[in-house]
Amino acid sequence: xxxxxxxxxxxxxxxxxxxxxxxxxxxxxxxxxxxxxxxxxxxxxxxxxxxxxxxxxxxxxxxxxxxxxxxxxxxxxxxxxxxxxxxxxxxxxxxxxxxxxxxxxxxxxxxxxxxxxxxxxxxxxxxxxxxxxxxxxxxxxxxxxxxxxxxxxxxxxxxxxxxxxxxxxxxxxxxxxxxxxxxxxxxxxxxxxxxxxxxxxxxxxxxxxxxx
Amino acid sequence: xxxxxxxxxxxxxxxxxxxxxxxxxxxxxxxxxxxxxxxxxxxxxxxxxxxxxxxxxxxxxxxxxxxxxxxxxxxxxxxxxxxxxxxxxxxxxxxxxxxxxxxxxxxxxxxxxxxxxxxxxxxxxxxxxxxxxxxxxxxxxxxxxxxxxxxxxxxxxxxxxxxxxxxxxxxxxxxxxxxxxxxxxxxxxxxxxxxxxxxxxxx
Numbered sequence: 182x183x184x185x186x187x188x189x190x191x192x193x194x195x196x197x198x199x200x201x202x203x204x205x206x207x208x209x210x211x212x213x214x215x216x217x218x219x220x221x222x223x224x225x226x227x228x229x230x231x232x233x234x235x236x237x238x239x240x241x242x243x244x245x246x247x248x249x250x251x252x253x254x255x256x257x258x259x260x261x262x263x264x265x266x267x268x269x270x271x272x273x274x275x276x277x278x279x280x281x282x283x284x285x286x287x288x289x290x291x292x293x294x295x296x297x298x299x300x301x302x303x304x305x306x307x308x309x310x311x312x313x314x315x316x317x318x319x320x321x322x323x324x325x326x327x328x329x330x331x332x333x334x335x336x337x338x339x340x341x342x343x344x345x346x347x348x349x350x351x352x353x354x355x356x357x358x359x360x361x362x363x364x365x366x367x368x369x370x371x372x373x374x375x376x377x378x379x380x381x382x383x384x385x386x387x388x389x390x391x392x393x
Numbered sequence: 394x395x396x397x398x399x400x401x402x403x404x405x406x407x408x409x410x411x412x413x414x415x416x417x418x419x420x421x422x423x424x425x426x427x428x429x430x431x432x433x434x435x436x437x438x439x440x441x442x443x444x445x446x447x448x449x450x451x452x453x454x455x456x457x458x459x460x461x462x463x464x465x466x467x468x469x470x471x472x473x474x475x476x477x478x479x480x481x482x483x484x485x486x487x488x489x490x491x492x493x494x495x496x497x498x499x500x501x502x503x504x505x506x507x508x509x510x511x512x513x514x515x516x517x518x519x520x521x522x523x524x525x526x527x528x529x530x531x532x533x534x535x536x537x538x539x540x541x542x543x544x545x546x547x548x549x550x551x552x553x554x555x556x557x558x559x560x561x562x563x564x565x566x567x568x569x570x571x572x573x574x575x576x577x578x579x580x581x582x583x584x585x586x587x588x589x590x591x592x593x594x595x596x
Contacts, residue, residue: 204418216421226482339537352559353560
């Protein structure tokens with residue numbers, strides 16, 4: 182018996198060495214649970230960041246793409262006084278377009294050189310700047326999906342380990358990663374409690390893109 | 394009784410005699426096998442003093458014969474005279490750099506039945522390598538790096554781990570001109586002592 186697709190006629194392949202049938206796992210919702218084009222974003226050095234409870238770092242979805250945040254790793258120290266700070270990620274359904282002129286925007290690097298260019302955007306608010314412009318109609322505004330308190334030591338007098346937030350959505354049996362559908366959906370990183378001085382961050386974000 | 398077989402090769406699907414389970418291999422929608430592959434590692438044999446500054450101190454480049462996926466890179470660091478918060482940056486390059494004073498690491502297969510590694514391999518540098526071009530920064534971590542000569546705290550451990558993933562992929566190197574590089578984004582101002590190892594697969 183030869184298995185083939187009813188419509189396209191494409192036959193299933195059995196490995197010549199493994200004698201195993203090729204299969205791709207899908208969820209009951211029809212979503213592929215396999216590897217996709219993957220992109221990483223990182224700064225080229227640690228950087229002074231905004232310390233507001235508005236957003237300091239954002240991932241904006243891409244036109245025609247479904248974007249899934251797989252992992253976000255932040256390491257941080259603090260300028261003038263060590264602190265316990267609670268950092269979190271918010272999810273936006275209708276973010277709009279960041280309009281501040283002083284923010285830095287960037288696209289991520291594909292982890293495979295044959296991958297198409299990424300469609301999503303990152304925005305980073307440097308010290309003293311925050312990312313706003315959330316439409317009033319966005320009922321999801323200020324809806325955190327995760328957050329944790331960490332100790333941030335002093336930047337200039339190294340004596341302790343840095344704060345490290347590792348938001349890792351890669352391990353999925355039944356849960357899924359935070360998903361952005363189109364350029365109006367976004368994820369924002371922020372401090373839940375505003376501090377009086379400026380954190381220094383490294384940022385490492387990993388996400389996948391697939392056709393919508 | 395029906396048998397499943399490949400229409401091109403004629404290979405029959407195998408059913409386990411004990412498990413009574415059909416063999417399957419996971420593939421992604423792009424045609425890549427998502428399963429264990431021949432795995433290799435290369436490690437420094439002793440912690441080594443390198444150089445201060447922001448130059449590239451570790452490189453790993455790909456293979457002319459195989460697709461290489463970088464699974465993990467671990468770097469541990471202390472510094473010479475004054476503790477720092479060191480920021481290690483990993484960049485993916487599509488054109489190789491040059492120069493520096495390299496020390497080549499031996500590529501070791503995890504399984505003795507694997508063929509020899511074909512990747513150009515890993516090097517650390519006692520004088521900075523000139524960075525390659527293309528690509529860009531793909532990962533960064535900041536860690537506390539204590540003073541080498543007065544041990545009191547753990548070293549800075551920079552663990553860049555791409556092994557655990559359902560939907561994302563590891564950095565892929567296609568050809569000898571593609572590689573990853575490590576440098577400090579901000580100078581440590583005094584000399585770091587590093588140890589490092591890297592794990593990759595070839596297919």
